[in-house]
Amino acid sequence: MTFLCRLLLLGALAAPSQGNRLGPTSRLRYSRFLDTSNVIFLRWDFDLEAEIITFELQVRTVGWVGLGVTDRYTRAGSDLVVGGVLPDGNVYFSDRHLVDEDTLAEDGSQDAKLLGLTEDAVYTTMRFSRPFRSCDPHDQDITSDTMRVLAAYGPDDTLKLDRERTFVKSIFLLQVVHPDDLEVPEDTIIHDLELVDYLIPEDDTTYACTFLPLPIVSEKHHIYKFEPKLVEHNESMVHHILVYACGNASALPAGINECYGADPAFSLCSQVVVGWAVGGTVSPGAGNMQRPGGTWEAGGLGAAPSSQSSCDQTSLPPQSYQFPDDVGVSIGTPLDPQWIRLEIHYSNFHNLPGVYDSSGIRMYYTPRLRKYDMGVLQLGVFTFPIHFIPPGAESYLSYGLCKTERFLEISGAPVPDIQVFGYLLHTHLAGRALQAVQYRNGTQLRTICKDDSYDFNLQETRDLPHRISIMPGDELLIECHYQTLDRDSVTFGGPSTINEMCLIFLFYYPRNNISSCMGYPDILYVAQELGEEASDPMEAVMVLNNVEWTPETIKKSEKVCKEAQQVVVIKTIDVSVRIQDATPWG
Template identity: 75%
Template sequence: MTCVLLFKLFLLLALSDTCQGHRLSPTSHLRYSRFLDPSNVIFLLWDFDFEAEIITFELQVRTAGWVGLGISNRYTVVGSDLVVGGVLPDGNVYFSDQHLVDEDTLEEDGSQDAELLGLTEDAVYTTMRFSRPFRSCDPHDQDITSDTIRVLTAYGLDDTLKLDPERTFVKSIFLLQIIHPDDLEVPEEIIIHDLEITDFLIPEDDTTYACTFLPLPIVSKKHHIYKFEPKLVEHNETLVHHILVYACGNASVLPTGISDCYGADPDFSLCTQVIVGWAVGGTSYQFPDDVGISIGTPWDPQWIRLEIHYSNFHSLPGRLILEVLGIISCIYDTSGIRIYYTSHLRKYDMGVLQLGVFTFPIHFIPPGAESFMSYGLCKTEKFQEMNGAPMPDIQVYGYLLHTHLAGRALQAVQYRNGTQLQTICKDDSYDFNLQETRDLPHRVVIKPGDELLIECHYQTLDRDSVIFGGPSTLNEMCLVFLFYYPRNNISSCQGYPDITYVAHELGEEVSDPMEGTMVMNNIEWTPENIKKAERACKESQQIVLIKTIDEVVENTTGWIPDIIPTPRGPCLESSGGKVEPQDETPAGFRVAPVVLSGSTSAALEHLPLGALLFLQGTLSWLLAMLQTEG
C-alpha cells in the first residue's frame, strides 16, 4: 500500500511540474493590452498559446449593454466574425459566436468555436473573457495569424444586438507578438541619448525629407544600444511618416545643417546603412537580450544621418496666420529617435540589411489594378568579397516591412542552391498605418550564396495614373529590413527589372531605361496589359545592387524564382459546436486540444522525454518493491 501511494505521489509531482507555464488557464494573467477606440471606452487584454494554437481575449467596455469582439477584413465589416455577450437585467448571461451578414445584422454561426471563460457586469464595465482557436474549421471565423489583424469591436447601450456605427471600431494590431517587453532584461546601467532634428520649419509641400548629420554618443569604451523609441512633438505626430537613422562610414566627409535628403546637394544622401528605424503606428523596440548596436570602438560608426519624412497632405503651412488676432505662428518640429545604451555588453553586435526593389522610377505599378506584384532580388554570392573580411552566417531575428499607400502584402523568401528554403517573414494583411519592428518565432540562417526574394503586392483601384517608385508617400516602395547578427559591412541588396524588356513586351519600342520608364505613361492599362506587365517584370532579368556602409556599390544580375506557397495548417474543430461537411478544408481538421488537468492520458502525451524516463524508472522500482513485499 505504501508503494502505491508513493507511485501516485511521484506521478502527480511529475505531471504538475511539466504542465505548468505552457498553457493558459481560464484565469491566467494576460500579457498584452490595448485601447481600441479613440475615447478609451474599450480596453482589450489578450494572450495566446502557440503550441495549442489558442488565443484568449478579455474585453472590458464602459457599458451596461452587450459587447462584441471579432476579426474583420481590410475593406468591409460584412462577413466579419464577432463573439458577443452580455448580462441581462435578471443576472443571466448570454454568449454567442456570430458573424455579420450585412453592416448591422448579426447571425449566429452553425459552429460555436469560442469558449466563454467569464462574463460580468458592474456599475461601470461589462467584462467578457473567452478563448478561440487561431484557425477554426468554421468559414465564418477569420484566421488569427502573425499578419496584421484588424480587430473589430462593438458594443450597445442595452442588450439589443444591433450594430451602431458610432460604437463600432476596427483597429490594426499584431496579436501574435513573439516577445513581450516584460520578458526582456533591463540593464542595471542605462544611458539615454536623443538623436533629433532641431526646430525644423515644416514646409507646405506634401512630402519633405529632412536630413541632418549627428554624432553618436562619445564613450571611452564599447557600449551597446539595446532599445530605441520615437521622439515625436505633440500635435505633429500626424505629419511624421517615418524616421530612419543611418550609420556613416568613418571616412565620410559630411555636410552641416538641415537640408533635403534627396535634393540638389547629394552629400545629404550619404550614409545608407540603416541601424534603427520607426514608421507610422510604431512604438518603442527593445532588442533581444543577446544583441545590441555597438558604439565606442574604432570599428563602430561615429556619426549618423537622421532622416525624417514629413507627409503634409493637408498642406498645413509652415507659417500659420491667424488673421483675426493678427498672430503669426509657425509649425516647427523637433522629432527624432531616443536611444538607450549601456556598458553591460550583449553577446552579439547587430546589423540591418535592407532588401527589396531599388527605390527609383524604374519600379512602376499600373493604375486600376486589383492586384499587381513587384519583385526585388538579392544575391549574396558577393557579400564575402565586399565585406572585406571573412563573414559568418547571417542570423536574422527580426524584421520591418515597408510600402506606401498601395501596399497590401509583403513577403521575404529564401532560396539555397536553386531550391526554395523557407519564407523568412510575411504579412498578407499589411497596414500602412501600423509599421513596427517584429520578432521572428525562430532565428533564420542566411549562408553565403543564398538568394533572397522580396515580393510586394499592390492594389491601385483608386489611382488613375502610374505609380512610380520614389520617396513621396504617393510614390511607392517595396522594402524589407532584416535585423541580424553578427554585424557585417553590407548595408543593402536590392533588385529591379530590366525596364526595356518590359516595355518591349508591352509593344513599345524603346532604346534605353529612361525611355522605358517614360513610356509607361502611354500604356492603356487594361486588365490584360496589367497582367502582361506583371508577368514581364517577373520574367525579365533583374539587376541587383549591393552596397556597403562605405558606399561601395557592385552590380550583378539574376532571375526571379517561383514562390511555392506555404500550405495552411489544419483547422481546429470546435469541441462545443458542429462542423458542417462543406466547412471541412483540404488541409484537414483536428479536434480541439484536451485540457491537461482533465485527462491524465492527454497529459502523458505531452510529457518531455526526461519526465517519461523518470516515470519509467520509478515505476520499475516500485514494481520491484511490490514483488519484494509480496
C-alpha cells in the same frame, strides 16, 4: 471529417497548458485601446503550442459587447463573439457573424469558450478563448499576419450594430516576444537623436536630414532599445524616422537640409541602424513629448487611461522595440560609427504653415555587453521610378532580388553566415502583402517572413519565432503585392507617400558592412515586351504612360517584370555597386 474536426477542436480547447496559463484570472500580457476615446480596452494572450488565444474586452458600457476579426474591405462575413449581463444578472454569450454590414447571426458552431463576464456601474468586461483555427467557415483564422480586430458594443442589451459604436483596429496579435520577457540593465543610459525646432515645409513631402554624433564612450557599449520621440501635435505629419550609420571616413555637412535634394552630401550614409514608421507604437514614458500611440511609420493607441479607469496603466506594454538579450548595436570601438544621419519623412498634405517639430529617436545603451553585434540588411526593390505599378490593378506583384554571393567581393572581407531574428516590412498606400523568400543552390529553402494582410497604418518591428540562418551564396527574393483599383495613372517608385516602395529590413547578427541589397528589372526589356520603344531607361519609364492598362496588359507586365533580368544594387556603409548579371525569376 466534420466529427474529426470537432474532436480536435475540443481537445485543443481543453488543453491543460491553456487552462493553467490563460484561465479566468490569468494575467494577459498584451493590451491596446481600440478606439480614440479610450472606451474600448483589449487585453490578450495566446498559447502557440495549443493554438488558443484568450481575449479580455472591457468597454465603458452597461450594454452588450462584442469582439472579433474582419477583413480589409468589408465587415460582411466578419466573426463577432458577443456577450453581456442582463438586468436580472443572467449572462448571455454567443459566437456570431455579420451576414451583411449591419446584421448579426449566430454561428452553427459555437467555438468560443466563455471564461468570465461581469458588469458594474461603468464597465462590461468579457473574457473568452478561441482556437486560432476552427471548423466553422464563419470564424476567421488568427494568424501571424496583421489582424483587423473588430470591436462593437451597445448602450443596452439589444444586439444591434451601431456604426458609431463599431471600431476596427489593425493589431499584430501573435507577438512572440513581450518586452517583459527581456532584461533591462540597471546601468542604462539614455541618448536622444532629434531635430530641434525644425520648421516643416509646406510641401506635401519632405525628407529632412541632419548628421549627429553618437555618444562618446571610452569603451564599447551596446544600444539595446529604441523608441520614437514625437511632438504630439506633429504625429500625423511624421511618416517615418530612420537612423543611418556613417562611415568614419565620410566628410559630413552641417545643418538640416533635404535628404535627396540639390546637395547630395545629405544622402550620405546608407546603413540603417534603427527606424520607426507610421502605425508603430509611441512610447508613453518620455515626458510631455509623447503620448501612447503607434515602430516604423502614426496611428496609435490614444492617451493613457484616466485615473478613473479600471484599466491598469501598468498593463500597457512599453511602446518601443528592444533587441533580444544577446544582441545589441555596438558603439565605442574603432570599428563602430561615430556619426549617424537622422532622416525624418514629413507628410504635410494639408500644406500647413508655421509648424515646428523636434521629433527623433530615443535610444537606450549600456556598458553591459551582449554576445553579438547586430546589423540591419535592407532588401527589396530599388526605390526609384523604374519600379512601377500599373493603375486599375486588382493584384500586382513586384520583385526585388538580392544575390549574397557578391558580398565577399563588395565588402572586401569574408562575410559570415548571418542569423536573422527580426524584421520590418514597408510599402506605401497601395501595398497589400510582402514576403521574403530564401533560395539556396536554385531551390526555395524557406519563407523568412511575410504578411498577407499588410496595413500601412501598422508598421512594427517584429521578432521571428525562430532565428534563421542566411549563408553566403543564398539568394533572397522580396515580393510585394499591390492593389491600385483607385488609381488612373501609373504609380512609380519614390520617396513620397503617393509613390511606392517595396522594402524589408532584416535584423541580424553578427554585423557586417553590407547595408543593403536590392534589385530591379531590366526596364528596357519590360518596355519592349509591352510594345513600347525606348532608347534608354528614363525613356522606358516615360513610355509606360502610353500603355493602355487593361487586366490583360497588367498581367503581362507582371509576368514580364518577373522574367526580366534583375539589376542588383549592393551597398556597403559608403559604397554602391551595381550587378548586371542577375538571374530572371520567370
